[in-house]
Amino acid sequence: MDFALTEDQRAIQEAARAFSDAELAPNSARWDEDKHFPVDVMRRAAEMGFCGIYAAEERGGMALGRVEAALIFEELSRGDVTTAAFLSIHNMVTWVIDRFGSEELRNRFVPSLVTMDKIASYCLTEPGSGSDAAALRTTAVRDGDHYVLNGSKAFISGAGVSDVYVVMVRTGGEGPKGISAVVVEKDTPGLSFGANEKKMGWNAQPTAIVQFDDCRVPVGNLVGEEGAGFRYAMSGLDGGRLNIAACSLGGARLAMETAQAYVATRKQFGRPIGEFQALQFRLADMATDLEAARLMVLRGAWAIDNDHPEKTKWCAMAKRLATDACFQIADEALQLHGGYGYLKDYPLERIVRDLRVHRILEGTNEVMRMIVARELAKG
DSSP states (O other): OOOOOOHHHHHHHHHHHHHIIIIIGGGHHHHHHHTOOOHHHHHHHHHTTTTOSSSOGGGTOOOOOHHHHHHHHHHHHHHOHHHHHHHHHHHHHHHHHHHHSOHHHHHHHHHHHHTTSSOEEEEOOBTTBSSOGGGOOOEEEEETTEEEEEEEEEEEETTTTOSEEEEEEEOSSSSGGGEEEEEEETTOTTEEEOOOOOOSSOTTSOEEEEEEEEEEEEGGGEESSTTOHHHHHHHHHHHHHHHHHHHHHHHHHHHHHHHHHHHHHOEETTEEGGGSHHHHHHHHHHHHHHHHHHHHHHHHHHHHHTTOTTHHHHHHHHHHHHHHHHHHHHHHHHHHTGGGGGSTTSSHHHHHHHHHGGGTSSSOHHHHHHHHHHHHHTO
């Protein structure tokens, strides 16, 4: 068993770290405060290949695996959690089209998504079906050479700004086998958006309802086959869960590094507080939990890359453990700062706010436990 990164993987990791340090970290606090969606910076990330991580090389992508993606998103999120998380969503949409779409659909959309000339959003969750995604109600009824869409999607990152929406819709009967995936473009009549949600964190990306009212979409925008959309969605979520876990790693790492620097200089009772064994033990536990979470994420990524039969279970385990542990690490780092951690002068309160939602999206951590329990029951 070899835990060492390859030379190429180290080079990718270092490139992501350099971009994050130069482009994301210096702006993170301002983007959060101003609720600014940094499209210009994300397009510079695209120039580095970070918007087409899995896409085929013939369509401009890097054709990398999930291990490389985990390395990239950990580094990017150390600079800014929210922007890194949106890039992970954009990459998932690009992958779904590139992996399952027709040749015509791939050639029409993927090159412009890889360069981020077009921004992408993923529409699965609905107001009435979050964790129970197979119960979605948005319909797509065939009418000649079009589908007519009606329904709404909730909590959609990029809604109203993105140019391309991969939407899970019901083309058949109840249950997962009646679900298909279609691509909807922003200027399509019948497509509209709700007001931007006021959120606890993730302020540097817009989030809103996406509404479909007799929205006519060409049949040629169907991704893959009718009735296969839920399978595509679940395949995408294995990787999506790892990406959001990797984004938790980066945020927690910054929180811990900030805490380490603080306790080395903050003096109480005549000496740096980092010399007190109680705080040293807390930092030791934080470092151990962070490393354990990282190993779980990388094993899940390896499982996807190697199509391991237990990949779904391992990805669910990694998402549950990493997002819970990293939130606790960030919260502990804030506590070590005392009252200063509660101020916006330090990044801790922002990291805590941004990481909190990672325990909810891409399937709540309660759903992750359900997945693991179901897989264990199979024996």
